[in-house]
Amino acid sequence: MSLTLYFVVAVITLCYLWIKRRYSFWKNRGFLQAEASFPFGSFKGIGTKVTSYEALDVCYKEFKGKAPAIGIYSFFSPNIMPIDPELIKNILGKDFASFQSRGMYYNKKDDPMSANILTLDGQEWKDRRQKFTSMFSSSKMKMMFEILDKIGDKLVNTLGRKITESSEQDMRNWAQRFTADNIGTTAFGIDCCCIEDPNSEFMKYGRRLFDLTTFELIKFFFAVDYPNLARKLGIRFNPKEVADFFYETFIQTFEYREKNKIQRNDFVSMLLELKEQFTRVELAAEAMLVYAAGYETSSTLMTFTLYALALNPEIQQRLRNEITTEIEENDGKLTYEMLFGFKYLDMVINETLRMFPPIADNMRTCNKDYTIPGTNLIIPSGTTVEINTYSLHHDPEYFPEPEKFIPERFSEENIKNIKPSTFLPFGSGPRLCLGMRFGLMQSKMGIAKLITEFSFSACDKTTIPMKFVPSAPFLTPQNGMWLKVEKI
């Protein structure tokens, strides 16, 4: 009995000492560090009470102005959070050689669909980024404009019918159905009918990628912190049934087009052109990436734009005037150039991206020891670097009255006063979001179509002030986005 007891006490003591030493990693290296406790480190309450970017924001506020970067702990993994925008600029740009890796998790062996431009690092990333970049050029976007324009009309028509039953609608759900249709058509060559049918298969499998349970979110963070161990354990990035569904859907279209020599202006055809250089599963993985990176982000942007417009009726009316006037002047037709030329729309979208960045925390992994300029602090190779976009965007030094929705921050006169690297909704540097144009095109298209046909206002079910879902990896509103929608 007493021997067992001694043993248990010894094990607990050793664990305690190991954890204590672990949580002094940064202190011992001269860094200021955020408080850490067992088992989530500095991410106390993650997944249940707070999101990752809210946990990081607490650290940011505590240490802002005290150090260019601080040490934090994700589980037992010592990570760095840079605070100074100058340092962030260097990490993302000038000193890219030390921070080429994103350090996202992927598992080529057990889950080949998880290896894509977003997750891959090193030479493999370089090759893919180089070969796939032309898929996102503005001339390619222009070719897909017509497709999205038609889907936008479908959205407006279907929503118009639905509001005769009830004027209160979950606009997050509508925005998702719109972006799912866009991506189903352009990246998978199928009409998935998500706008008409909210329970379509394509939506169902897609939702599984983002509606994580707390356990799945923690598993994800674990895999990011311990990728080698996670790969040994066979931990996947995508649920198997989801990866299989997207693979098979893509391959069916791929083979059909190959056999019937069909060429269309979309992502599938552009991927087909690369078939000599990449395997099928590699191409399918990039099609799925368009879904993974482009569906949730763009629909989130649309969702929060509508939220901000509903709470700010004057801004909504001004935006509507800009868009309707220009469309009327062009005989009722919307063009690619017009969509990207709407000045006020651009300001509203940027202000939404500031307040509600769909990807609120970004990451890099240090791949070469890095001395922080002007200090003798060294970030060791292998360290995960967490850039908390959310904190920068809500810092009153950079954006006075940060909780107020003020599109004028992005007017031509004011935009030059925005400090570099404090506004990073699409990241920056060589790993800047590759799909920015497509993301902006579909979000702006959706907003332009909706705002000319409907007015939006808050209702009883609208969440005010906004709260985010703690277990969601991206910015996600709690309880959907219920708004009152009325035909104009």
Ligand code: HEM
């Ligand atoms: C409003 C919509 C979107 C937002 C806010 C957004 C945001 C971001 C952010 C913050 C990053 C990280 C950038 C960095 O590390 O510096 C990123 C990366 C990426 N995004 Fe987007 N994104 C959006 C839409 C899209 C779309 C539609 C696609 C594809 C069709 C896409 C494809 C990618 C890819 C491939 C990367 C990884 C780039 C690399 O590592 O080389 N994104 N995005």
Ligand SMILES: *[C@@H]1O[C@H](CO)[C@@H](O)[C@H](O)[C@H]1NC(C)=O
């Ligand atoms: C909005 O932000 C994008 C980059 O995120 C930038 O290219 C564009 O110029 C901005 N527009 C305005 C009006 O600030």
